[in-house]
Amino acid sequence: MKKKAAKHKYGDRFERGMKVLKKMGRENLMLNQKALSPEMYEMSVGHLFGDVWGRPGLSLRERQLVTLAANIAMGRPTGNHSHYLSSLHLGITQREIIEVMIQVGHYTGWPTLSNAVRQYTEILEEKKKMDAAKKAGRVYHSKLL
Amino acid sequence: MKKKAAKHKYGDRFERGMKVLKKMGRENLMLNQKALSPEMYEMSVGHLFGDVWGRPGLSLRERQLVTLAANIAMGRPTGNHSHYLSSLHLGITQREIIEVMIQVGHYTGWPTLSNAVRQYTEILEEKKKMDAAKKAGRVYHSKLL
Amino acid sequence: MKKKAAKHKYGDRFERGMKVLKKMGRENLMLNQKALSPEMYEMSVGHLFGDVWGRPGLSLRERQLVTLAANIAMGRPTGNHSHYLSSLHLGITQREIIEVMIQVGHYTGWPTLSNAVRQYTEILEEKKKMDAAKKAGRVYHSKLL
Amino acid sequence: MKKKAAKHKYGDRFERGMKVLKKMGRENLMLNQKALSPEMYEMSVGHLFGDVWGRPGLSLRERQLVTLAANIAMGRPTGNHSHYLSSLHLGITQREIIEVMIQVGHYTGWPTLSNAVRQYTEILEEKKKMDAAKKAGRVYHSKLL
Amino acid sequence: MKKKAAKHKYGDRFERGMKVLKKMGRENLMLNQKALSPEMYEMSVGHLFGDVWGRPGLSLRERQLVTLAANIAMGRPTGNHSHYLSSLHLGITQREIIEVMIQVGHYTGWPTLSNAVRQYTEILEEKKKMDAAKKAGRVYHSKLL
Amino acid sequence: MKKKAAKHKYGDRFERGMKVLKKMGRENLMLNQKALSPEMYEMSVGHLFGDVWGRPGLSLRERQLVTLAANIAMGRPTGNHSHYLSSLHLGITQREIIEVMIQVGHYTGWPTLSNAVRQYTEILEEKKKMDAAKKAGRVYHSKLL
Numbered sequence: 001m002k003k004k005a006a007k008h009k010y011g012d013r014f015e016r017g018m019k020v021l022k023k024m025g026r027e028n029l030m031l032n033q034k035a036l037s038p039e040m041y042e043m044s045v046g047h048l049f050g051d052v053w054g055r056p057g058l059s060l061r062e063r064q065l066v067t068l069a070a071n072i073a074m075g076r077p078t079g080n081h082s083h084y085l086s087s088l089h090l091g092i093t094q095r096e097i098i099e100v101m102i103q104v105g106h107y108t109g110w111p112t113l114s115n116a117v118r119q120y121t122e123i124l125e126e127k128k129k130m131d132a133a134k135k136a137g138r139v140y141h142s143k144l145l
Numbered sequence: 146m147k148k149k150a151a152k153h154k155y156g157d158r159f160e161r162g163m164k165v166l167k168k169m170g171r172e173n174l175m176l177n178q179k180a181l182s183p184e185m186y187e188m189s190v191g192h193l194f195g196d197v198w199g200r201p202g203l204s205l206r207e208r209q210l211v212t213l214a215a216n217i218a219m220g221r222p223t224g225n226h227s228h229y230l231s232s233l234h235l236g237i238t239q240r241e242i243i244e245v246m247i248q249v250g251h252y253t254g255w256p257t258l259s260n261a262v263r264q265y266t267e268i269l270e271e272k273k274k275m276d277a278a279k280k281a282g283r284v285y286h287s288k289l290l
Numbered sequence: 291m292k293k294k295a296a297k298h299k300y301g302d303r304f305e306r307g308m309k310v311l312k313k314m315g316r317e318n319l320m321l322n323q324k325a326l327s328p329e330m331y332e333m334s335v336g337h338l339f340g341d342v343w344g345r346p347g348l349s350l351r352e353r354q355l356v357t358l359a360a361n362i363a364m365g366r367p368t369g370n371h372s373h374y375l376s377s378l379h380l381g382i383t384q385r386e387i388i389e390v391m392i393q394v395g396h397y398t399g400w401p402t403l404s405n406a407v408r409q410y411t412e413i414l415e416e417k418k419k420m421d422a423a424k425k426a427g428r429v430y431h432s433k434l435l
Numbered sequence: 436m437k438k439k440a441a442k443h444k445y446g447d448r449f450e451r452g453m454k455v456l457k458k459m460g461r462e463n464l465m466l467n468q469k470a471l472s473p474e475m476y477e478m479s480v481g482h483l484f485g486d487v488w489g490r491p492g493l494s495l496r497e498r499q500l501v502t503l504a505a506n507i508a509m510g511r512p513t514g515n516h517s518h519y520l521s522s523l524h525l526g527i528t529q530r531e532i533i534e535v536m537i538q539v540g541h542y543t544g545w546p547t548l549s550n551a552v553r554q555y556t557e558i559l560e561e562k563k564k565m566d567a568a569k570k571a572g573r574v575y576h577s578k579l580l
Numbered sequence: 581m582k583k584k585a586a587k588h589k590y591g592d593r594f595e596r597g598m599k600v601l602k603k604m605g606r607e608n609l610m611l612n613q614k615a616l617s618p619e620m621y622e623m624s625v626g627h628l629f630g631d632v633w634g635r636p637g638l639s640l641r642e643r644q645l646v647t648l649a650a651n652i653a654m655g656r657p658t659g660n661h662s663h664y665l666s667s668l669h670l671g672i673t674q675r676e677i678i679e680v681m682i683q684v685g686h687y688t689g690w691p692t693l694s695n696a697v698r699q700y701t702e703i704l705e706e707k708k709k710m711d712a713a714k715k716a717g718r719v720y721h722s723k724l725l
Numbered sequence: 726m727k728k729k730a731a732k733h734k735y736g737d738r739f740e741r742g743m744k745v746l747k748k749m750g751r752e753n754l755m756l757n758q759k760a761l762s763p764e765m766y767e768m769s770v771g772h773l774f775g776d777v778w779g780r781p782g783l784s785l786r787e788r789q790l791v792t793l794a795a796n797i798a799m800g801r802p803t804g805n806h807s808h809y810l811s812s813l814h815l816g817i818t819q820r821e822i823i824e825v826m827i828q829v830g831h832y833t834g835w836p837t838l839s840n841a842v843r844q845y846t847e848i849l850e851e852k853k854k855m856d857a858a859k860k861a862g863r864v865y866h867s868k869l870l
Contacts, residue, residue: 030549032549032552032553032556033549033552035556036533036552036555036556037533037552040533040536040537040548040552043341043537044545047337047341048251048545051333051337052247052248052251053248055244055247057240057241057243057244058241058244058245058248062207062210063244063248065207065210065211065214066210066211066213066214066245066248066249067214067248067249067252068211069210069211069212069214069215069218070214070215070217070218070248070249070252070253070544071252071546072215073214073215073218073219073253074218074252074253074510074544074546075799075801075802075804076546076547076550076802077510077511077512077550077801077802078546078549078550078553079510079545079546079549079550080546095202096202096203098202098761098762098765099200099202099203099208100203100211101765102197102200102765102768103197103198103203103208103211103212104211104212104215106193106197106689106690107212107215107216107219107689107690107691108215108218108219108688108689109686109687109688109689109692109795109799110687110769110773110804111687111796111799111801111803111804111805112689112801113765114755114758114803114804115801115802115803115804117757117758117761117762117765118757118803120761121757121760175694177697177698177701178694178697180701181678181697181700181701182678182697185678185681185682185693185697188682188776189690192772192776193690196768196772215689219655219689219691220364220366220367220369221367221655221691221692221695222367222656222657222695223691223694223695223698224655224690224691224694224695225691243327243330246330247330247333251544251545252544252545252546253543253544254360254364254541254542254543254544254547255334255338255369255541255542256361256364256366256368256369256370256542257366257544258330259320259368259369260366260367260368262322262323262326262327262330263322263368265326266322266325266326338541342537342538342541343538345534345537347530347531347533347534348531348534348535348538352497352500353534353538355497355500355501355504356500356501356503356504356535356538356539357504357538357539357542359500359501359502359504359505359508360504360505360507360508360538360539360542360543361542362505363504363505363508363509363543364508364542364543365654365656365657365659366657367657385492386492386493388492388616388617388620389490389493389498390493390501391620392487392490392620392623393487393488393498393501393502394501394502394505396483396487396834396835397502397505397509397834397835397836398505398508398509398833398834399650399654399831399832399833399834399837400624400628400659400831400832401651401656401658401659401660401832402656402834403620404610404613404658404659405656405657405658405659407612407613407616407617408612408658410616411612411615411616465839467842467843468839468842470846471823471842471846472823472842475823475826475827475838475842478631478827479835482627482631483835486623486627505834506836509834509836511800511836511837511840512800512801512802512840513836513839513840513843514800514835514836514839514840515836628831632827632828632831635824635827637820637821637823637824638821638824638825638828642787642790643824643828645787645790645791645794646790646791646793646794646825646828646829647794647828647829647832648791649790649791649792649794649795649798650794650795650797650798650828650829650832650833651832652795653794653795653798653799653833654798654832654833675782676782676783678782679780679782679783679788680783680791682777682780683777683778683783683788683791683792683795684791684792684795686773686777687792687795687796687799688795688798688799
């Protein structure tokens, strides 16, 4: 009920957000937000992905690079794993991801570089499990996403 | 003396760094580092610009976008003004800079967006003074750089 | 033109945002955003103040306390001065502001407490100038806002 | 021995701190501090909870909201799980907690919002285990606390 | 009145704090705290300098190095200028300060190194003014302290 | 192949870095970097440990204290566990480590102190496993390093 109302509230901003998320291969993310607070989830999809990521002026690839950089910079425990997957999905190569880590690491500290290496390595391992599950017709919800 | 020794120590890494700095229109920066510690300055030019910025794998434009993003993310008081100037020098448009601010601001907080707007506005005003000084044959050292 | 289009885009979200800003005594802020990018300004008013600050579930006073806390925590160079003014405007007392500084300072470090004291002291001095200017029928744009 | 001396050193500040902690439902926390360094633990109880949290000027509810906000802002890996439990213990509702996340997330970045959602969801699951253990007369020490 | 009461509250912790501050050459600092909130000032002197800086287990020189490092790491706009002065007062050499900048800068990003260079350079210039004023029998309150 | 080329590139800077790492008891670290990007690993060993940690001007003990402080300050999820081990290896005592936590925690917030306690406690437990494995002739790769 509530969720429907919220979806309605964001209307085609929500639809636009979902389209961006699909291009990025992220349509099944932010599920814990959806479970905890449908309104928060609608805002994330409708505003963050619909209105912000959907803006012209930078290519999707560049928005992704810039977001990856900001997140590596902050060195947070969570929140960037999914961006490595969408980076790869958008055609950013592993070599380019490594270069972003090295470049940003010099502006925000070597441990942000190591934290990025660790998170990227973790999510590649999860990706294998997700791909295997998909192949086997199962769903595997990674705790990292 | 000391400086010469240090320059020698970084050898062609220093030269490569200066080349990158020239491409970015930044050859007269980090002068307070140079004044305080020539060795630190050599390391900044030789390692940061020679060995890091000079790496292949990302274009100079993309390294600049990614660095701008990391610095906007951190919301520090200083250190990003010069990157707005080198961004413009490298052909990144004001519109693109604004998009980086909006994109990053959503990942690191609205005040990092406002701080970026403020610093960008400040440096544009300084740029006018620097350009006017140059035209008049004077040197204007901006305190923001 | 552009600005009008943007305002139209955010429609009554913009109007709702302006109403919240008026309640907070902040209707003349974010002017450098407005000057640099009308679209960014519309998003700040329409989304941040219209859709976020305008939400039910917490009183305006509590949203303000919580925002003051988050900003003191981050210890950024700019972006919190205006929140001290809106706090006072909303009836939060100086004593309460001091308690927020002490409480948050213990969770984010003594220098964030001192930085808060400094910024609060600065803006009180600016407020005197703004009030004097207003009384004299002049406009005084504080560089801190 | 040492611990006793330290307790003595903080004297009734320690007692006052424990009273505040009991009101917050936190009396069994910071046990790894207690194990590593009794003096550090005495300082945490005596100074942080006795002298800071015990101050007048803000209600306990408001101190908790403000602390929750500061911790969500910092996006740290640990240290906020316990504050969700004490928030609920003090009568702050889940809806209000969600509003704090949304409000703060706009000042410190969307990933701090997602990190908060994740940590809150984790601790709710731990709470179930702790409550079940208590009911069964067992003690369950959550690694998140 | 209020101040006296507060001083009384912290009793010999306040006295011990002032002794540490004198050893560090900092006895006239935190004056804006003192002006805004005598109680906050008493807590800073009594707890931070009396109970924390006054602890055994690390030499004063090492506490200062460690504090300098933490503050350089955070890259905040204010709060570290005074620590360069107390470092010099305690016999830490400029060369050692530069090494701390280089070491920490690699763990928290090059702009924290440049921010440190800038703040150190600023405070050296202020120190000249303070020393000249002192010689001339005047008092010069630096806005950076 | 690639790795060899990179090693060659850093030449004796790499060798110098490995010598510093051995003195610190860290010769088997950064293995996920080595696996992901040999060039990044060479830069970490050659530049960070060879050129930065290997500098004169501060003792190795002081560089370690200062690095510990910077990392505790940042409160990151990873990257500091290994520095507790090298601190102990270099003869810094547990008591001194605790003092660094208390000192830094007051400049960057109580949760950075608790995060440090947690990470230090975790790595001590891992150390037991590593030591037991070594004794038994097995290798135990800690996920925390």
